[in-house]
Amino acid sequence: MRRIAAALLSLAAFVAIWEAATVIGGYPDYILPAPEVVAARGARAIASGTLWQHTAATLLEVVLGFSVGAVAAMGAGIALGKSLLIERVLSPYIVAAQAVPILALAPLLDIWFGGGLLARVIVCALIVFFPIAIATMVGIRSADPLLAEMLRSLGARPSQITTRLEIPSALPVIFGGLRVGVTLAVIGAVVAEWAGASVGLGVLINIANQGLFDTPLMFVALVTLAVTGLVFYGLVLAVERRVLSP
């Protein structure tokens, strides 16, 4: 209960600061719209069904992209964590791929993968991959060697050591990576849409900004993205709480 009150309070403070900035700075609506202008524009976008249409498309990309990316990343992270050889061979490529801005790669990926939902899911998965893979690798490595020896003394097979020691040890760190990853997934979906989608919150930003010169609508899209990120983050948190302290 207190947590909800604190959240509402900080939200109110944020809106108040935003309003104050608009008033004090004297910004016109087309540069920095005030909260009530954005809210009104949002209400219209919701009523016309536009906002949901674009939001639904982005949500699908986020869910699929995050799922694919997270599963691949955790698998890769386990392999990287368990084998120094694999780490030495693969990590230069992984790090180099991470350093190339996805914004530049996305159009190419869009073309390679046929420019549809698949391409966007892959872009999103790629953005999500790195932090989760690294977190998993670090987590796996952090397993207590004394416990590993104890398990070996009980006759545990290497696969049993992985499932009963290394993965549970790694979970707190992995969830940290998942938290980061899920918010990046939202960014990834937008970047993917910019490379070639016709519907989605990223597309809505473009339509609002370049087509309609409608800054309040652009802010509506931004706010919706922020809320989406928060919701997914909250979901990961909820799962984390359930898994880490039953």
Next chain:
Amino acid sequence: MERTETQEIRPAVGLGVRADQVGVRFVTPRGGLEALRDLSLDAPAGSFTVLIGPNGCGKSTFLRVVAGLLRPQVGAVAVGEAAPVAGDGRVGLAFQQPRLVPWRSTLENVALPLELAGVAADDRQERAFAALQRVGLAAAARLRPAELSGGMQQRAALARALITNPPVLLLDEPFSALDALTRETFDAELQRIWLDHPRTMLLVTHSVGEAIQLADQIAVMSPAPGRVVRTVPVELPRPRPAELMGNPRAAEVAAEVRSLLAAVHPPELRPWGEDVA
């Protein structure tokens, strides 16, 4: 790996442990380290052998060889008739630290050896609970290790080592992290458990008093590379109390062990007045 699924504990007088000129060498970044050289030891089935020596003499290394966690480069170790195999049920091992898995309950921790062997959940829960009862920890079954005291954790670790009823039990300074009072109690309990269900015991310590209370024979170890300098028999009736100060035979054994240690491990174990040779 066959295990007999049984609820009752049968007397397991079991398997002797024999080491024959064992040599173990580690490779470190700074070159080689010879931990054991020419170590021979005979622990008859059902006997209680104590290895004594200061830190670094290789006692723990030897236990790992007997447990099957290390292979000696030289010599041979036999548990019964065959070389040791880690986790095959012949040898139980209790470490200096409890080494309980922090996110499992005490019950799940004790049941771990059975879980790894594929025993069904109901069965292993029953057996683990019985094992906890035997060490007096039934009330702690649902608690996490962090919620137990050091002594309770070590008791749980002991229960885990005993749950498969191994014919050989190795203990690597199991009570050295506990306070002296708790230690006395635990030594007495260990003796009781062994007397109730005999098996071959191999305990490592650097407490002469503990050795005398528990051992049939005390194997004095040299500094690294470790070997058994001499094995001193302890022929005192059992059960032995913790307080053996008044017993002349115990005093003799103690003196012999101490002088051996001092002879072999200068200068730390010598009185300070003497010059370092």
Next chain:
Amino acid sequence: MSPTRLAIPVLALLLAACSPVATPSPSASAGLRHVTLLLGFRPDVQFAPFYVGQQDGYYADVGLEVSIEHKQAPDVQRLVADGQAELGVADATDVMIARTSGIPVVYVSTLYERFPVAIIGRKGRVPADPAGLAGKTIGTPGKFGSSWHALLALLSAGGLSEKDVTIREYPQFNQADGLANGDVDLITGFRNNEPLQLKAKGIAVDLLTIDQIAPLPGPGTIVGQALLDSDPDLVRRFAQGTARAQKAVIDDPEVGLRAATVSVPTIADNLATARAVLQATTALWAGEGGFTNGAIDISRWQEAYAIMRRLGFINGSVPLEQMIAPNIVRGG
């Protein structure tokens, strides 16, 4: 019309916060009034008249010192409206939408008499009549901007709508590639750009231009309403200087090429291409009746306003009179 950075509002916030509303700073040379001109996209040979105006004294002659900055196209209108820059270049149809959305900009002089966007296709495969667009697959950067407005205007003129064609979007502006490898039948493009690209690939093209079919005005100079009200003379002088520079480049394109190479040294890497683009560009500045020094064709704008309203891009809440300032450049 390039992808928006997510940071646009943050950028705008920072811009506004860190640098107070840009009042022109009377810096630099002897009594010249300093102004900032915002151009979209990257520095390019097409902007030759501005470079010529800077370097060959056309702006200095009218008492102006012009510095050029490049911004994303949507930001040009917003920043000019807010007074953070005095002048900008924008598409006429975008100005209509922006002004209707409440962004107070005014179109004050014409830079391109001919509408730069056309439908482009392989030779022999371009319909001469917009009705022939039915059933075609058309590549275009996106569903916004002058290319999109022109396409819809053409379709409408041919009795068609978006539903009668298949649209393929190329957010990276590489629709020419789509035409080259056959993914689309036709593309929208700039008459001084895509045809040259395709010709370089050895592909001969035909064009369907819009000027005779739907009279949309081309790009022009914009200023904020506030500046127009407070200092129309400044605006007039800039339009004059620019028109003279344009004339000079029309008369001798090498003048433009030289100035562009000074401002944008990379142009020198490919002079032949730059020359071709400049030639194609200058051909768009003057209309059927010759170069008009930037005059605004009111009747053309009225027709265009009606078309944009019919297509639903504007709702008519802001009248045409607020969008243009035809008396800045008075004819010929």
